[in-house]
Amino acid sequence: MGVIALDKVHFARNLRKESTDAEKLLWRKLRSKQFLGLKFRRQQSIGKYIVDFVCFEKKIIIEADGSQHIDNSEYDNIRSEWLFSQGFKVLRFYDNDILRNIEGVLEVIKNEIENHATPSPGPSHQGRGGIDQNQDKGYERNRFHKA
Numbered sequence: 001m002g003v004i005a006l007d008k009v010h011f012a013r014n015l016r017k018e019s020t021d022a023e024k025l026l027w028r029k030l031r032s033k034q035f036l037g038l039k040f041r042r043q044q045s046i047g048k049y050i051v052d053f054v055c056f057e058k059k060i061i062i063e064a065d066g067s068q069h070i071d072n073s074e075y076d077n078i079r080s081e082w083l084f085s086q087g088f089k090v091l092r093f094y095d096n097d098i099l100r101n102i103e104g105v106l107e108v109i110k111n112e113i114e115n116h117a118t119p120s121p122g123p124s125h126q127g128r129g130g131i132d133q134n135q136d137k138g139y140e141r142n143r144f145h146k147a
Contacts, residue, residue, distance in 0.1 A: 019042075020095055022066070022093075023064045025099060026052075030042075030053055035109075036110065036113060041054050041056070047083075051083070059088045060088065060089050060112060064095055065094050
């Protein structure tokens with residue numbers, strides 16, 4: 001294993017050790033095939049990126065976004081586009097939403113998995129009026145509001 005690959009493995013291990021409260025809560029719900037019988041991995045390396053959670057069987061990536069992602073939205077979009085080009089659907093949830101409404105977050109994930117056909121990269125939809133380009137590309141940020 002090369003030096004760069006070892007560095008990524010160590011970095012991913014460190015991310016697992018230093019998980020946020022939201023990541024810990026979500027992992028407790030996803031781990032050990034207890035969510036829809038699916039195997040999820042956490043802090044998994046895919047290409048040059050490390051994703052929070054992934055189910056390879058369903059090609060779904062789940063990202064728990066803290067406040068640091070507010071300033072990194074351009075990077076997040078580039079990253080999500082690349083992951084989509086590899087056939088993944090990326091679901092993003094704010095940490096606060098995970099902590100305050102875990103059941104709602106799990107319901108969105110369940111619906112996406114049940115209705116998800118593995119995306120395939122297609123022609124660019126840039127410039128097409130009326131289309132939410134992020135949603136059309138296979139990734140979106142989910143937001144909940146308490147009633």
